[in-house]
Amino acid sequence: MIEEFVVYKRRRENFVFEKRGRPSDIKVGILMPMPYNAAVSSLFFQMAYTYVNSLEGVRAYRYVFNLEEKKVEALDERLDPRKLDLILLSLPFELDYVTAAYILTNLNLLRRLKGNEKPIVVAGGIAPTANPLPLSDIVDAVVIGEAEEILKNMIYGAGELNAFKVIEEISCVSMLANSDIRRKCFVEDLNNAPHPIHQFYSYDEEPIYGYGVRVEVSRGCPYLCAFCMESHVMYPFRYREFAILDRIIEKSIDVLKIPRVIFYSLSLFSVPNMDILLQKLLKQGIEISIPSMRVEHVTKERLELIKALGQKTLTIAPETLLPTYSCKIGKCYNVDYLIEVLNYAYKTGYSHVKLYLITGFPGTTMDEELKSFEKFSSSVKSIKKRGFVEVTLNPLIPKPWTPFQFLPPLSVLRSRHIEEQYRRIAKESGIGISALDVEWAFAQAIIALGDKNTSKLIIDWALSGLGLKGFRKALKMADERIRSYLKNGWQDPPWYRYVDIGVPKTYLDLRARYLKVL
Ligand code: SF4
Incomplete structure (x- = not known):
């Protein structure tokens, strides 16, 4: 009823x-x-x-x-x-x-x-x-x-x-x-886009990320990492200028009476004058919460500043520990520098640091992935606090409008048993591991890369209950057309015929070939 x-x-x-x-x-x-x-x-x-x-x-x-x-x-x-x-x-x-x-x-x-x-x-x-x-x-x-x-x-x-x-x-x-074909709409100048000032919340149910003023700093991201659908779909990178952000923060805090700012941005430190803005908030006694950072954006000065602004944990997103692979996907950084950053974060007094890693990139082997993790683990052994470094492990989920879009959803299952191996290595060095269940990742890939037929699978899943049991049942009922992209992926993705998000197909082909996807 x-x-x-x-x-x-x-x-x-x-x-x-x-x-x-x-x-x-x-x-x-x-x-x-x-x-x-x-x-x-x-x-x-x-x-x-x-x-x-x-x-x-x-x-x-x-x-x-x-x-x-x-x-x-x-x-x-x-x-x-x-x-x-x-x-x-x-x-x-x-x-x-x-x-x-x-x-x-x-x-x-x-x-x-x-x-x-x-x-x-x-x-x-x-x-x-x-x-x-x-x-x-x-x-x-x-x-x-x-x-x-x-x-x-x-x-x-x-x-x-x-x-x-x-x-x-x-x-x-x-x-x-x-x-x-529908062309993507996007706001050209974020400075003129409306931003909610009167933000509602319940006194009795704490929002995720806690109470505070939510501030959208930017949209898109200049890095276009190969696995990252958000940055491709939200391209180009746009941001609000210092004076606009300052005004939004001032007005919102005035209305909400909560001296804490929760920043929304795919790449906060790509925004000009962000350090100056944070310094200003520090002087005003305002606390902050910031999203995950690229390794090279974390400096000693920023670690101290963010800590002084009340944030107790950090999230850093190296995504791979393979030194030869990181640049290929848009995450150029030096593993030694990451270790230095972790040590300094420990000294500065953070309670823990979360690291995002992706497993199962094409053209890489599980063996080399585990070896690089082993090396990394022994390098952070000097941090004596168990669980200070916490790795969040995600299988590579191929997404539309990224160079990995040509991979089949079944490729996700390649990472099925890797989690146990990571755990074995992590145990010795006191690193915590949390991992996205591979079956949920597989389901995500099926939907992300789906066509009109996938709609039926989603409805069948919903009718069979919202858990994995329902997913398995719906997958069994799925017809042959779904099965073909499950196993083989798309050569000519069907979404090309419905949406134009402004990313050229030739770029996707070239980068897919470079990453050994095609
Ligand atoms: S830096 Fe982060 S948000 Fe930006 S493209 Fe890379 S993964 Fe996406």
């Missing part, structure tokens, strides 16, 4: 829009297929709530998903989502599609069954921008790229009688049923 599937669960929040509605208002749902504490950390959620409510004759209704109870929670009103005109569905990661399919199935709003009936369900995010095809039977449309510039037209379009037609004509909205 839908009444039982959607529960009204208002939080004690610091800030909510009390907008007096009229029956004629366009009703826009913002649906996050994740728990409340994760959803509030999304700048899209924050931005969309403020922006939609700022429009005349429009009201926003927020919905999150309680994974334990498997229920949708309405945050603003007891409004059945089927009464909405438009649902904006945020899907940053591929595995979110399964939760979204589960939610929409339970609401009877799956594209496959609903057809051209309202509400119009529009998905957005990095993963759907790269490849909207696996969502074909699930949602009505996908925004390709950044939504800011088209959001207003889409919302008012949803209020029209011929809403589907109006939305279909918006330049970077892919309706999936048709086969036009």
